Amino acid sequence: MSNPSQAPTVDLKLYRRPMPFGWWLENGAYFRFIARELTCIFVGLFTVLTLELVQAVGRGPAPYAAFMARLEGSAYIAFSLLAFAAVLYHAVTWFNLVPTTVVVRLGGERVPDGLIAAAHFAAWAVASLVVAFIVLRG
Amino acid sequence: MAETIKLTVARYRPEEQSEPTFQSYDVPYNKDWVLLDALNHVKNEIDGSLTFRWSCRMGVCGSCGMMVNGVPKLTCAVPLTDYRPSEPVRIEPLQFFPVIRDLVVDITSFLGKLSSVKPWIIRDDVEATEVAEYRQSPAELDDYKQFSMCINCMLCYSACPVVGLESEFAGPAAIALAQRYNLDSRDAGAEERQDVLNEHEGMWGCTFVGECTKVCPKNVDPAGAIQLYKMATAQDWMKSMLLPWGAK
Amino acid sequence: MAEFSCDLLIVGGGGAGLRASIAAAEARPDLDVAVVSKVYPMRSHTVAAEGGAAAVIKPEDTTDAHAYDTVSGADWLCDQDVVEAFVEEAPREMVQLEHWGCPWSREPDGTVAVRPFGGMKVKRTWFAADKTGFHMLHTLFQTSLKYKSVKRYDEWFVTKLLVDDGRCLGVVAIEIATGRIHSIVAKAVILCTGGCGKIFPFTTNANIKNGDGMALAYRAGAPLKDMEFVQYHPTGLPQTGILITEAARAEGGWLVNKDGYRYLQDYDLGTPEPKPVLRSMELGPRDRLSQAFVKELERGRTLEGPYGAYVNLDIRQIGEQVIDKRLPFVRELCLKYANIDPVHELIPVRPVVHYMMGGVHTDINGATPIAGLYAAGEVACVSLNGANRLGSNSLTECLVFGARAGRVAAEYAARAEPAGGAVSAQVRDEERRLRDLLESNGTERIAGLRAEMQAAMEESAGIYRTGAGLKQGTETMGRLRQHARNLKLDDRSATFNTELVSALELEYMLELAEVILRSALERTESRGAHQRSDFPERNDERYLSHSLAYREADGAARIAYLPVTITRWPPGARVYGR
Numbered sequence: 015m016s017n018p019s020q021a022p023t024v025d026l027k028l029y030r031r032p033m034p035f036g037w038w039l040e041n042g043a044y045f046r047f048i049a050r051e052l053t054c055i056f057v058g059l060f061t062v063l064t065l066e067l068v069q070a071v072g073r074g075p076a077p078y079a080a081f082m083a084r085l086e087g088s089a090y091i092a093f094s095l096l097a098f099a100a101v102l103y104h105a106v107t108w109f110n111l112v113p114t115t116v117v118v119r120l121g122g123e124r125v126p127d128g129l130i131a132a133a134h135f136a137a138w139a140v141a142s143l144v145v146a147f148i149v150l151r152g
Numbered sequence: 153m154a155e156t157i158k159l160t161v162a163r164y165r166p167e168e169q170s171e172p173t174f175q176s177y178d179v180p181y182n183k184d185w186v187l188l189d190a191l192n193h194v195k196n197e198i199d200g201s202l203t204f205r206w207s208c209r210m211g212v213c214g215s216c217g218m219m220v221n222g223v224p225k226l227t228c229a230v231p232l233t234d235y236r237p238s239e240p241v242r243i244e245p246l247q248f249f250p251v252i253r254d255l256v257v258d259i260t261s262f263l264g265k266l267s268s269v270k271p272w273i274i275r276d277d278v279e280a281t282e283v284a285e286y287r288q289s290p291a292e293l294d295d296y297k298q299f300s301m302c303i304n305c306m307l308c309y310s311a312c313p314v315v316g317l318e319s320e321f322a323g324p325a326a327i328a329l330a331q332r333y334n335l336d337s338r339d340a341g342a343e344e345r346q347d348v349l350n351e352h353e354g355m356w357g358c359t360f361v362g363e364c365t366k367v368c369p370k371n372v373d374p375a376g377a378i379q380l381y382k383m384a385t386a387q388d389w390m391k392s393m394l395l396p397w398g399a400k
Numbered sequence: 401m402a403e404f405s406c407d408l409l410i411v412g413g414g415g416a417g418l419r420a421s422i423a424a425a426e427a428r429p430d431l432d433v434a435v436v437s438k439v440y441p442m443r444s445h446t447v448a449a450e451g452g453a454a455a456v457i458k459p460e461d462t463t464d465a466h467a468y469d470t471v472s473g474a475d476w477l478c479d480q481d482v483v484e485a486f487v488e489e490a491p492r493e494m495v496q497l498e499h500w501g502c503p504w505s506r507e508p509d510g511t512v513a514v515r516p517f518g519g520m521k522v523k524r525t526w527f528a529a530d531k532t533g534f535h536m537l538h539t540l541f542q543t544s545l546k547y548k549s550v551k552r553y554d555e556w557f558v559t560k561l562l563v564d565d566g567r568c569l570g571v572v573a574i575e576i577a578t579g580r581i582h583s584i585v586a587k588a589v590i591l592c593t594g595g596c597g598k599i600f601p602f603t604t605n606a607n608i609k610n611g612d613g614m615a616l617a618y619r620a621g622a623p624l625k626d627m628e629f630v631q632y633h634p635t636g637l638p639q640t641g642i643l644i645t646e647a648a649r650a651e652g653g654w655l656v657n658k659d660g661y662r663y664l665q666d667y668d669l670g671t672p673e674p675k676p677v678l679r680s681m682e683l684g685p686r687d688r689l690s691q692a693f694v695k696e697l698e699r700g701r702t703l704e705g706p707y708g709a710y711v712n713l714d715i716r717q718i719g720e721q722v723i724d725k726r727l728p729f730v731r732e733l734c735l736k737y738a739n740i741d742p743v744h745e746l747i748p749v750r751p752v753v754h755y756m757m758g759g760v761h762t763d764i765n766g767a768t769p770i771a772g773l774y775a776a777g778e779v780a781c782v783s784l785n786g787a788n789r790l791g792s793n794s795l796t797e798c799l800v801f802g803a804r805a806g807r808v809a810a811e812y813a814a815r816a817e818p819a820g821g822a823v824s825a826q827v828r829d830e831e832r833r834l835r836d837l838l839e840s841n842g843t844e845r846i847a848g849l850r851a852e853m854q855a856a857m858e859e860s861a862g863i864y865r866t867g868a869g870l871k872q873g874t875e876t877m878g879r880l881r882q883h884a885r886n887l888k889l890d891d892r893s894a895t896f897n898t899e900l901v902s903a904l905e906l907e908y909m910l911e912l913a914e915v916i917l918r919s920a921l922e923r924t925e926s927r928g929a930h931q932r933s934d935f936p937e938r939n940d941e942r943y944l945s946h947s948l949a950y951r952e953a954d955g956a957a958r959i960a961y962l963p964v965t966i967t968r969w970p971p972g973a974r975v976y977g978r
Contacts, residue, residue, distance in 0.1 A: 266542075
């Protein structure tokens, strides 16, 4: 990298604090960030589960029934609850960050952050209701 | 005796120490002071060897950033009354930077990163000889104005764990300033800047912790600048994949 | 000790220094140009300028009008050839900065917007909201990064100019981070170190403004010109001296006394109108407004706060929307540093030291009487500002005369012979002096002496002065200079020793304080910012001339005079509001 300034003429005895292994435990914001990142794992795992479900449906009624039976096991229920919480956390934190990545201007004025986040939450709620309607209708 | 407050200040004297220690000073709890005034009280009246940078004491030169109780702050912009006199205030040098002495950190790496993103107007045309400004509407000015408010105080680097983990990461301020020029209607250098920024050490190093924006004393929103940059780059890439015969 | 060298060395990395470096790099790309600064360039005090920079750009304006405003604002003590060159070159320089990316505020049609300013008859002050200096400095700094021939010595503090046989051959500097003492040899040197507001207790100036370059040049034998002219800005926050920009008045702010009365109408500055009127009332020149404050104080019509007398600046009538658009920094500063929201409350203000009209004597190109030594910006006195500078002329001055000095010094450096080895003895002497200072083991604390100096200057060289007061001041300064030889330093470290730097800055300031007092004592008239209660009239017969302070062998100042250059505007009365 180009830096046109004169480097120190003798080596400075600089102190560099090593990044501690638990750096993300020292600061609430870092912890929440790492938690958000870790919830990705559950998002990923649940996606795999959903793909398996699709596969089972494709193979016919018997494999589908077997798959559904497997899901009723307590381990799977525990996993589903955990994954649900994780995905919820992931979604909420992401939607809160959306205003930073999406800048909308209406009539020259920037749409306030809160409104953009609220719009996303609203869309999420509508999507959930539609899904709930489809599922519960049957 | 008037009320006092205790400052617990990190000291690092490289000739004598291999790592920092803390030293405490009792200073008057003056309700009209900012934290920097309290440090200057120490420097002037108690211990002339306490070392820190400062200059304008009005929040615009960017010299006096420090960690205050673990949070990066511009000490000239923090009222002393933000802290209760019953508890000591811990003052340390900006984290993730090498420490030269006491509260003074080495920011030369930032200056290298700043010049590498070409923070100047790049145009294809030849400079006109007549004396006339380039036209820019107030709306076009608004597109980049926020990102031009950076005072290079380095608080965002101190808030960003990626900076701590990967010293080569260009960092919030440098990327925000690149974006400031990219969004300027007078500039045509976005592609040149991509060479540096479309890299792992560039914008993709950012994992969107978002703390840089929270600590910025000038509301620059570097996190926003970086995410907008990522969005634009990703959209360009998508376009070039889907419309290879001429995305622009 | 190491020896560095370059063709052209610029001391100071603020507006003038960076402009000079770019001008030199463009004029002579073959030269090695270097900028040495005691702070990173973006920390330079240009960053704090708020209101704007003047240059004729709109069709209804003329360079003659700008020149007349400047000349009358200066109380005719400027050199009119310099003013004419300035107003001619100002638009080109400002457009250049626009092309480099400065985010100027705009009109709806995309042209740059201009606002009114004190003492200006036409709107011609370009602005970037109310952070004009900040944007100009960062634009210049970022643009300067593109010139590969410009090298920087960041956080190096210059302690001496190397002069041999009447020619400047470089500097001695402390590399602050390591404490090493080096020489930087150069064929030409440009001083761009700014002013010395820190000599006074209440100032808008940053901690770094200690008159370094003025003292360096003075010690090297160059005269300091018009040092008695110290500008008090009428509106600073009382405790901190933080500047509330003149733009607050240009946008429609009023100055009111304790009765809410717009008192400027009592001081021949016009009649109050609800909307701002150019060259009238709150848009009068700074010297007259600051003087009106003192008169108002004497009449007992100011208010009294914990930090002394003050009046109020009322900007509520401007409205929140315009304040947030055009004066956001004023609101931010008031909220942060005075706990006041100016949208709803009055801002307490008092006059504070803001700018030195005087400085190192230069010609129209920034050349000093020492060959190879140039100066530009506030450190210099090119005689643009005379006895009172108009607001928004100084940022433009940094550009116009920074660029001029850069080009002329580059040409000089390209032709000049290399320095040779004539300076090594001087460098060794300087090194010894600095080592002795670092080891000084006296009893006087820097901060104590500094505070005494500041108080004495406010007392004797304030807005109104008397012969007796000035004499008293020089005696105090003599005593303080004695004490300053007996400093007590707590810090012996070689690494980033800011206490050593402060000790050297104190020496500079004490030297300059004495020059200000001596120059003020000799000028027995009242003109612009120099008001002598014992000589209240302007005396063109005797004093239509610049004072030049030379340093004698014993360290005392000798004052001589140099006639003012008049081209087209013979001396007249300064009329405002009529």
